[in-house]
Amino acid sequence: MIPPPENVMDSWQGIEQSFHSGKLAHAYIIEGGNIKVAENFATRILQLLFCKHDEAPCEICSSCSSVGERKHVDVLWLEPESKSRQIVVSDVEEVIARMNRTSFEGGWKATVLLHADRLHPVAENKLLKILEEPPSRSLLLLVTDNKAALLPTIKSRCLHVYCKEGSESGVLDIENALDFFPPTTGLEVGLLCNIISAALSQLLGNRNEAMEMEFTSGVELRKEVVEARLSADRKLIQESVVIQLVRWLHDVLSVQAGINEKNIYFHDRVGQLESIAQKYTADDILMMIRELEGLKLRLDSNLPEQYVFEEVFRKMVL
Structure with a gap:
């Protein structure tokens, strides 16, 4: 297993322990002052889920590679694409449909919402459905640098992971x-x-x-x-x-x-x-x-x- 960067070591150990004890939550808010740090952390969680090696994540097997390239068949990546730079209702409907279907490989299925704080209010309310009734072996990762912008009802149904900023994380230094x-x-x-x-x-x-x-x-x-x-x-x-x-x-x-x-x-x-x-x-x-x-x-x-x-x-x- 390739160890995580030092700046996210504490957060990673908690996730790893939950996974190996069978107590991984169905939804996490992954927050980082630098969205890229949080995004990389989400990728690592997915590699932990889908890695084919015993000491996961190896980051080199076909599953880890496909996750890193955002090509894994059982992972849906969504981010703001509309002119309003929001995640809209149709996006969340796709999430719900995907999460309720059987996974292609017969294991986990996951969705990553990048810039989750940009969920349209109607889409945010619709997302509650999957949070209140999560399908088995499903994982929803809400990646953000502004957790405060999310609805309290969303935050109360997710576990929160904060990724500390590394010295070279690219966060604006003022x-x-x-x-x-x-x-x-x-x-x-x-x-x-x-x-x-x-x-x-x-x-x-x-x-x-x-x-x-x-x-x-x-x-x-x-x-x-x-x-x-x-x-x-x-x-x-x-x-x-x-x-x-x-x-x-x-x-x-x-x-x-x-x-x-x-x-x-x-x-x-x-x-x-x-x-x-x-x-x-x-x-x-x-x-x-x-x-x-x-x-x-x-x-x-x-x-x-x-x-x-x-x-x-x-x-x-x-």
Whole structure:
């Protein structure tokens, strides 16, 4: 058996023990700050199910290879393909039909929903049917980087696995940007925008390279899937910036409220957070959080990305 990466070792051991004891759940939400890390973890779970060797997953047998190439006959992969970048009702109907049929190889049957947080609300409600009455030897994996966007009724019927980010996971790093956030001058607004823009461009370039590698590795991707995935990637990376900045401001509020340092997300920057907490009122911070939440909608417009960020950041210079 090839060991998993260190950053997901703890999560993997729990899955492996459940599988070998016959207690694998019928549905898992696999969450990772980097969707690719969570996606790779889902692939490894499937290889554990379908591997032909005793020490599974070997990653080299025909079953492991077909899972890795998304060609296994008993695995259905779904991700947003429509122009709205959502998983729609017809997709979920296909999931239900596939899961209720006998598997082709007489064993497990599985479905992976990539970017599960993009389930259309109606499709999400329809998915409850398969979660409430799961067929035998079936597995549903909901892969996401935003579990909070899923319905509580969905989350309550799945086990949650969190995949920690490795040092080279490709997650957008905005640590340098936090040195200038919230901005206090127009100059800092410009520096902040430049740092974020450069980080976005670099990570999007890495994602495009990864997509090209999938082509060369033999994974067949339809044009509409590629376009939808690239578009979704850009949106996800933009949202990751907003999420981290909001977390930063929530930490400022936590410091103002005297919350224990252990419960602060950016606990290694407490000194900086304390300085910000003394400079601004709670109302100031709440205003900034509202502006960031509105930023998500403005990023969906046709306005230039950097212009949208700059417009919002300038409102934070008090």
